[in-house]
Amino acid sequence: MKPYEATIHEAHDLLRTGQLSSVEITRSVIERIEAVESLVHAFLTVIPEEALEQARRADERRATGEDNPFLGVPVAIKDVISTQGVRTTCGSKMLENFLPIYDAFVIERLKALGAVMVGKTNMDEFAMGSSTENSAYFTTLNPWDLARVPGGSSGGSAAAVAADEAIFSLGSDTGGSIRQPASLCGVVGMKPTYGGISRFGLVAFASSLDQIGPFTKDVTDCALVLNALMGHDPRDSTSLQFPVPDYTRALLPDLKGVRVGLPREYFAEGIDPEVEKLVRAAIDRLRELGAEVGEISLPHTGYGLASYYIIAPAECSANLARYDGVKYGYSAPDAESMWDGYFKTRERGFGAEVTRRIMLGTYALSSGYYDAYYLKAQKVRTLIKRDFDEAFQRFDVLAAPTSPTVAFKVGERVDDPLAMYASDICTIPVNLAGLPGISVPCGFSQDLPVGLQLIGKPLGEEMLLRVAYAYEQSTDWRKRRPQLV
Amino acid sequence: MGSDKQASSTQKAGGISREEVEHVAYLARIGLTEEEKQRFQEQLSDILEHVAVINRLNTDAIPPTAQVIPLHNVMRADAARPCYPPEEIIANAPRVEDHYFKIPPVLEEQEASLGGPPDI
Numbered sequence: 001m002k003p004y005e006a007t008i009h010e011a012h013d014l015l016r017t018g019q020l021s022s023v024e025i026t027r028s029v030i031e032r033i034e035a036v037e038s039l040v041h042a043f044l045t046v047i048p049e050e051a052l053e054q055a056r057r058a059d060e061r062r063a064t065g066e067d068n069p070f071l072g073v074p075v076a077i078k079d080v081i082s083t084q085g086v087r088t089t090c091g092s093k094m095l096e097n098f099l100p101i102y103d104a105f106v107i108e109r110l111k112a113l114g115a116v117m118v119g120k121t122n123m124d125e126f127a128m129g130s131s132t133e134n135s136a137y138f139t140t141l142n143p144w145d146l147a148r149v150p151g152g153s154s155g156g157s158a159a160a161v162a163a164d165e166a167i168f169s170l171g172s173d174t175g176g177s178i179r180q181p182a183s184l185c186g187v188v189g190m191k192p193t194y195g196g197i198s199r200f201g202l203v204a205f206a207s208s209l210d211q212i213g214p215f216t217k218d219v220t221d222c223a224l225v226l227n228a229l230m231g232h233d234p235r236d237s238t239s240l241q242f243p244v245p246d247y248t249r250a251l252l253p254d255l256k257g258v259r260v261g262l263p264r265e266y267f268a269e270g271i272d273p274e275v276e277k278l279v280r281a282a283i284d285r286l287r288e289l290g291a292e293v294g295e296i297s298l299p300h301t302g303y304g305l306a307s308y309y310i311i312a313p314a315e316c317s318a319n320l321a322r323y324d325g326v327k328y329g330y331s332a333p334d335a336e337s338m339w340d341g342y343f344k345t346r347e348r349g350f351g352a353e354v355t356r357r358i359m360l361g362t363y364a365l366s367s368g369y370y371d372a373y374y375l376k377a378q379k380v381r382t383l384i385k386r387d388f389d390e391a392f393q394r395f396d397v398l399a400a401p402t403s404p405t406v407a408f409k410v411g412e413r414v415d416d417p418l419a420m421y422a423s424d425i426c427t428i429p430v431n432l433a434g435l436p437g438i439s440v441p442c443g444f445s446q447d448l449p450v451g452l453q454l455i456g457k458p459l460g461e462e463m464l465l466r467v468a469y470a471y472e473q474s475t476d477w478r479k480r481r482p483q484l485v
Numbered sequence: 486m487g488s489d490k491q492a493s494s495t496q497k498a499g500g501i502s503r504e505e506v507e508h509v510a511y512l513a514r515i516g517l518t519e520e521e522k523q524r525f526q527e528q529l530s531d532i533l534e535h536v537a538v539i540n541r542l543n544t545d546a547i548p549p550t551a552q553v554i555p556l557h558n559v560m561r562a563d564a565a566r567p568c569y570p571p572e573e574i575i576a577n578a579p580r581v582e583d584h585y586f587k588i589p590p591v592l593e594e595q596e597a598s599l600g601g602p603p604d605i
Contacts, residue, residue: 331579347516378549434553
């Protein structure tokens with residue numbers, strides 16, 4: 001095994017037993033980036049010198065007897081998460097030269113543990129998109145087929161882990177932006193419960209939906225990252241207060257007594273038959289592992305996309321009002337007045353999809369339309385949440401596809417916003433209800449990865465990890481890697 | 486300006502007129518080219534037509550959900566805390582003077598064709 005191929009727990013074993021140093025693992029990851037990045041284009045910024053310096057410090061800390069699973073382990077960070085002194089663009093020309101003056105909560109935590117940041121990953125501009133094609137810089141390509149997208153918006157973080165350009169990575173998920181690219185790239189991706197991981201330092205898109213989470217090579221690593229990042233932070237006013245368990249204790253090999261619900265609306269029209277077959281085979285496997293499987297209806301599922309595409313743009317239009325060319329970011333140099341400067345700055349600084357969503361959200365919130373769109377969508381959100389509440393009276397976890405299709409071709413949906421939005425039809429309701437969701441690889445259709453989505457109760461991450469782990473350990477999917485060089 | 490103008494120029498259910506596109510772009514302070522106005526009119530009409538499916542649901546008795554967690558009015562103690570030095574706060578600013586953000590003129594020419602606030 002090459003060092004760059006390691007999981008977090010494998011890297012930890014190598015480091016703990018002195019077989020490899022962090023400098024050696026980090027150098028291996030940097031060489032891997034140099035070898036494949038010209039094909040995958042996962043990173044907006046790579047910081048090899050800084051990474052090696054962090055690795056040297058991690059080795060020094062370990063030499064003093066310090067130990068934790070992240071000490072000296074290379075990580076990639078989605079470029080929507082603030083990193084002090086390291087360019088944070090959000091995939092936008094608006095923030096092309098933005099250098100945050102503080103670290104996000106999750107970066108503080110990872111730095112305290114001694115993780116080694118190798119770079120910032122590509123994404124759809126301001127996390128709006130499902131393919132990375134909305135990045136103002138370039139499109140990341142799927143390591144399994146370079147003619148296809150990696151999914152999005154956290155496509156760079158997903159592709160980086162799939163291509164072994166990082167041991168693990170962080171992304172953000174507002175409507176599926178971790179789970180959908182994890183599915184399309186064949187890695188594990190989790191969106192925790194809303195409020196489970198602090199959003200302090202996460203550049204805001206839709207604040208009632210945004211959540212940070214990990215991309216990892218297996219479920220054990222996912223549990224380790226939750227151990228590191230879950231918990232209360234007073235600087236995020238929507239951060240939950242709860243006792244943080246040791247999530248690795250949830251990793252059990254069988255599913256005796258676990259009740260798994262199949263929401264029938266997630267297996268309806270629009271789902272690729274091959275994807276459905278693989279997801280249903282995975283569910284059969286859950287049954288073999290001891291789970292009790294039953295059908296359930298979530299009758300308002302079909303309204304999720306519509307509700308989301310009012311609520312998310314409405315919140316986005318308010319959040320992105322801050323880009324005014326005054327405090328930071330692009331500013332039109334030829335502004336003739338303050339007003340003229342707003343129009344020119346925002347016209348040139350934002351790409352088409354961001355402008356489209358700001359327009360849509362502004363319309364939905366404008367005088368005469370607020371009740372018909374925004375308030376109505378929030379009421380539908382209540383109905384969607386109630387569907388889940390009822391389902392969790394009978395079931396511990398729900399199982400469904402993550403994405404209705406495998407990775408689509410670059411350019412295939414880019415001119416059709418509604419077709420692109422439909423990429424997230426299976427993931428969006430989970431954000432509306434604030435629930436945890438995980439995507440775990442469940443096979444291949446025409447050599448392209450397919451993901452099984454598991455949805456849990458609020459703060460039900462342990463049950464999700466248990467089901468995902470038992471399933472993963474009963475398969476060999478995680479051992480298959482894309483052939484890049 | 487506002488809802489009267491919007492209502493009178495709505496062309497079809499879920500559709501959006503060119504005047505509305507211009508009005509919304511004005512509210513959002515985003516400049517648009519003529520070609521963009523045309524494209525956004527078509528695309529926003531399609532999207533609004535699609536999201537109109539929620540009108541099939543009767544939600545008269547349903548309370549809205551703004552966010553999903555049972556937290557309200559989280560407060561912190563009103564106590565002084567350390568803050569960032571001014572040099573860092575303005576470090577990313579496009580234009581500064583001393584410790585201030587510098588902006589183009591606010592009061593001059595605002596009634597001209599520069600998109601100022603004509604009647605708010």
